[in-house]
Amino acid sequence: MLSRTADCLYWMARYNERAENTARMLDVAYQTSLMPQPVEFMHESWRKLLNVSLLEKLFESKYSIYNRENILQFMIFDEDNPSSIVCCLNAARVNARIIRGSIPSEVWETQNLSWLNLEQFLPENSSQDPSAFFEWVKYRCHLFRGVVFGTMLSNEALHFMELGTYLERADNTARILKAKYRTQNQQSQTSNKQSSLFKIDNTSETFDFYHWVSLLRSVSAFEIFRHTYSDQITPERIVELLVFNPQLPRSLNKCVNQLLQLITLLKNSKSKEIERLIGKLKSELDYSTIDDIYSEGLDQFIQRFLEKINHIADEFSSTYLIPLSG
């Protein structure tokens, strides 16, 4: 397969995955923001959300205040923000259009139609509630995935797409965990202070509960948590689930495991190094415990994980996508 085609397949998949995860994250954040809470706290949690995606600077250059309207505008529609949902869907579609001859026409048409139908959600055409839009994005991404698996040969092309998907997903899950986890520590304190204001007992605990539920929901893991633990929701269990669980489709372990399988299928004369990198990360996840993470600090752990994923993505590009000549 042409390296350029592989590049487009990989990015088409990454952008779809990013669009979906952004929609998930925003949907949960939006619903959380509807709960009673102090304004400063809400602004702070919106800021954290952008902080983990390294989008703070860009946001601040365009908007003065971290509030719901601005964040949604920025993360959904802003054409200057390469991670906004509109930009992701556009980039996915541009990549698909370039290689439309190399993918089944149903895959291309699904992608194209997502882009064409996006118009109806643009602010000038609609005042629908954001949740309906997030639902729609998730639905289109589910559909895309379904069409891909339902129509594509299990060959290189599919593997390059899957590889893009899992790299992006590993990155996104790690960032969601980072954003939410950091907020949690401060949140308990903040809401403790506020409990008298709301004159409700157990506000802190109640609030924490909703917070963790929202984290789980943003990676479709709430029901899975219930099913897996049948027990109280605690931060440790959440970390354990999202980092180590080998079956959860969005856990770090699952993603890295998929990467390892895919890279074995995609072996070429230059792929030794990337096989090593992924294998190493995989064994680290396999042979670490939740205690190891806490003794290192979750933040540092996630930070290191993100760097490794980044390194793997770079190595992948130079192994497969930057044309091999001579």
Place this chain on the structure above:
Amino acid sequence: MSTPFDEMYDDQGRVRPHYKEFDDWLTRQADGHIAHKRAEAELIFRRIGITFAVYGDEKGTERTIPFDQVPRIIPAKEWIVLEDGLKQRVKALNMFLHDIYHDEKILKAGLIPKEQIYNNSQYRPEMRFVDVPRNIYAHIAGIDIIRAGQGEYYVLEDNLRVPSGVSYMVENRKMMMRLFPALFERHRIAPVEHYPDLLLECLKTAIHSNSKKPNVVVLTPGMFNSAYFEHSYLAQQMGVELVEGKDLFVKNEQVFMRTTQGPQLVDVIYRRIDDDYLDPLSLRVDSTLGIPGILNAYRAGNVGIANAIGTGIADDKSIYPYVPKMIEFYLNEKPILQNVPTYQCRIKADLQYTLANLKDLVVKETHGAGGYGMLIGPLATVAEIENFRKYLIDHPEKYIAQPTLALSTCPTFVESGVAPRHIDLRPLVLSGKQIKMVQGGLTRVALKEGSLVVNSSQGGGTKDTWVLES
């Protein structure tokens, strides 16, 4: 202009025999049914993404080409003549190309002035004495046909460089079958959907070696080209790679493509890029679309290129007037299809005639394509004519002139209902081991009332073209 020939009605207003069945069907359709189907077609074209980019539009807007639901019908007995004429013409054009890059018999015989060839920018001295596989230069030829007068067919242009439109021929047929399946039960319509198979078969013959499974690729300038849909469509339909210049490189006079598993040899390139942009080493140095060194690989016979480098000379409008003579010269046959009478402005008498009759003539640039840089006398304002006159006097050699023919019309859906609109026809002729065609072509229609410009870049639409087996 006299009343143009109408494809569906004779001059008494009676439906021509080959349109009877269709007319019968059409009159029985409920009001609004066709309009409804038309909207459906537009939606489907958008979803499938059968769109083209408009040049000069900075937002990169993609448009669909309007598709008209009244088919253009050609009876079999007319088609047989057309097909013979087209094959004859393309055969002679290929012989001409081989001749001018080798023995120059036609120049020695004095049929075409030497300077007409040597001074033409489409003539490639690099191709002198280079043997191309099977002596075929124009593997894919799109010959534009019009009807005028009492319905006589004329050749308007020979498109031998990178003729486009064939994807619309195939997609229009699929769309018609999807929208109106009943029509296909009632007619015996020659199929056209196997065009990509014929094309692949033809391309595989464009190499010197006897490789059993030659690696064929389609070379595109990229997604911003207005015909990008067609490039990727043909690659997909043939099951071959669609490549850009940067995907290819030349080593040891062989062409490779850059793949995820390392370099892979390329045997045949169906290029949809003009000669000028193919090789920045030899042709146009500022080209970023091409492949450095490809000309050498080609001359060494290690890669096939379709159409051959240097084919453009036979596509030039200044050479067009000589094609009937070529047919007689090389084949010793009478031309089956006629040229439109053409005045060559480089000839003094022709220039004078042209200048004196600008308001009645169509004047075209010899290298032009796509309906740009032309004057249609009867539709132009006085100022436009005077403006054009200046160019013409300054550079007469750049222009040819033709009488404004009343292109035939075909009933077409327009806002006010159904009305006659001017049409042309572009059938494709494939030259490989044999010369082959699908029975049909792309019919383009000028949607503006009275307009004679059918190019999609200038507001033209398309129709499905039916060759009816009787």
